[in-house]
Amino acid sequence: MPEMPEVEGLAQFLRERAVGRAVSAVEVGAVSALKTFSPAPTALAGRRVTDVARHGKWLDLVTGPGQPAGGAAAGDEPGPAGDEPGPPGDDEPEPAELHLLVHLAKAGWLRWYDAVPATALRPGRSPIALRVRLDDGAGFDLTEAGTRKRLAVHVVARPADVPAVATLGVEPADLTLERLRALLAARNQQVKGLLRDQSVIAGIGNAYSDEILHAARMSPFALTRTFDDDASARLHTAIGEVLRAAVAAAAGRPAADLKDAKRRGMRVHGRTGQPCPVCGDTVREVSFADSALQYCPTCQTEGKVLADRRMSRLLR
Known part of the structure; x- marks a missing residue:
């Protein structure tokens, strides 16, 4: 089972490669790994990775709002009013943060790709529980070997929304x-x-x-x-x-x-x-x-x- 030193190593590894990138897509390979349903993992798409943290044995991919629609950076001159896409109601602000919290359990691991395979995941066909694609073509899979599936994935607004994280003892x-x-x-x-x-x-x-x-x-x-x-x-x-x-x-x-x-x-x-x-x-x-x-x-x-x-x- 990955413990604090390995999870810290994974956090550092991801921090160096993912922070600043936008999540382009999230694909679910094992529904059993998902422990929350709202927001869905797909809600991470379009958001930017702002940090990768660790809480005990938990890995925490922290995301913030992505760039404004059309890819303009904050502070750029807005285009004509008619160019703004999206149906009414799309101007609601994105959550300040969403966290992809992962507990790798006994047989889970993270597999990094400099170039994620182009083929879409087929649920139940592999040990891959979740795939995260980034906007530069890189990304990672969360995998779990064996038949006892305990890997846990949560998408939450705050780490403390996960009881197992909220009750952690001293680091x-x-x-x-x-x-x-x-x-x-x-x-x-x-x-x-x-x-x-x-x-x-x-x-x-x-x-x-x-x-x-x-x-x-x-x-x-x-x-x-x-x-x-x-x-x-x-x-x-x-x-x-x-x-x-x-x-x-x-x-x-x-x-x-x-x-x-x-x-x-x-x-x-x-x-x-x-x-x-x-x-x-x-x-x-x-x-x-x-x-x-x-x-x-x-x-x-x-x-x-x-x-x-x-x-x-x-x-x-």
Whole structure:
């Protein structure tokens, strides 16, 4: 699943290529991906991309009104009154902003084209959920592999109109040590779960929570109210260092390279059975119904191997 560093990389990639361009067309390939119906995605056509932002794991293509009818820039001399196209009522002002908000979920991704294929999308015929064409011929597809379709596309006037965005927790860059201590003390839960809770800290998922806990030398099942000042400080440092390094690794990379860059940067996540790069012990795994975590026993659990089942005895 793309997490904060990869989504930040995608936002930067799109920002450099799409800002200032107008959306020429939006084509829907999978109706199931659309989570809002008004405005429709086609309402983005003719609007200009003004920014590309990120909220946690959400990608946000921000658009503003396009040029006046006929392509004249604001401030140009108007033509004869009879040249103004459009039926009565077309002079209503466009919304100041419309946001194309995207959550890529577990198997979603963004595929960029310098020249978008000319053929129109055929719904249900490919993994493409949405295609956005820009006025210079470039654009992108939102794709989703597999049969479990969870990619989510919203077209809204404000990001906060999407409840999952409105309830996001603190961004890691804004997470002070004092605030982290308060979050740890708020309720007694496994630290792995706290890191992944988007309403607590926005943007961290399964992969980077594994990496953070390895860097902090902590069991994924450690209970948050057991954390003393030293443990809290180690966790805070690890969050900052791991995510800053991942964001730096993603910066400037083409969208197609971000997944591989993420995999190469992992020390324990996705490396079950391989040697820990810190101590050389074997990286172990705990599997759950639809996910798994990885950890190093020597670095994180005082040499204890966690039972590979959902009801593992928790380590304190």
